[in-house]
Amino acid sequence: MKKAIYPGSFDPVTLGHLDIIERSAKLVDHLIVGVLNNKAKTPLFSVDERVNMLKEVTKHIPNVEVLSFSGLLVEFAKEHEVNAIIRGLRAVTDFEYELAMSQTNKVAAPSIDTVFLNTSLEYAYLSSSIVKEMAMYNGDISKFVPEYVIDKVNEKYNASNN
Ligand code: ADP
16 A cells, blocks of 8 residues: 655645645545644644545545644654655745755655655745735735635634734
8 A cells, every 4th residue: 555645834735735745645545634833933834724624625535634743744744654755846945945854754764755746836936824815914914825724824813803
C-alpha cells in the first residue's frame, strides 16, 4: 500500500492546496494531510479549526485522512509508515527552501522521498497569506478558498473588527 503525507500549515486551506490534495490522492492508496501545530507561530485558525476545515473540504475524497502533528515532520512520517512526502511548488521562490528541506528530510529518513507537484497555473499566485490579506481588507476571497472556508475566514476578521 502506497502512503504519502502532504504537510502544511493550511491557515487556511486554499484552492491551491485542495488541487494538490486531489491530484496526489490519485497517485497513492492513502494520503494523510498533516496539519502542523507550530507553537512558534500564531495562526489565524487553531489547529482544530484547520483540521476541521480540511476534513470538510476533502470529504469527497475517500482515501484522504486529515491529522495534526507537532514536532518533526519526518518523525510523524515514520510513525505513519509513509513512502513519500508531498509538497507543492509554485515558483522558483519556493524552490530553494523546499530543496534544502527535502534533502534534510532525506538524511533524517532515507526511506522516505519527497515528491513535488507543480502548482496548477490558475493557483500559481495563491497562498494562505494572500487570502488573509485580502480578507483583512474585506476583499472577495471566493475565488481563492473552498466555499465552506469563505465564511470561516470572514468571520475571523469581522469578529476582530467589532
Ligand atoms: P507551509 O507553512 O508548510 O509552507 P502551507 O500551508 O503554506 O505550508 O503550504 C503547504 C504546501 O502546499 C507547501 O508545499 C506549499 O508549497 C504548497 N502550496 C501552497 N499554496 C499552493 C498553491 N497555490 N499551489 C500549489 N501548492 C501550494
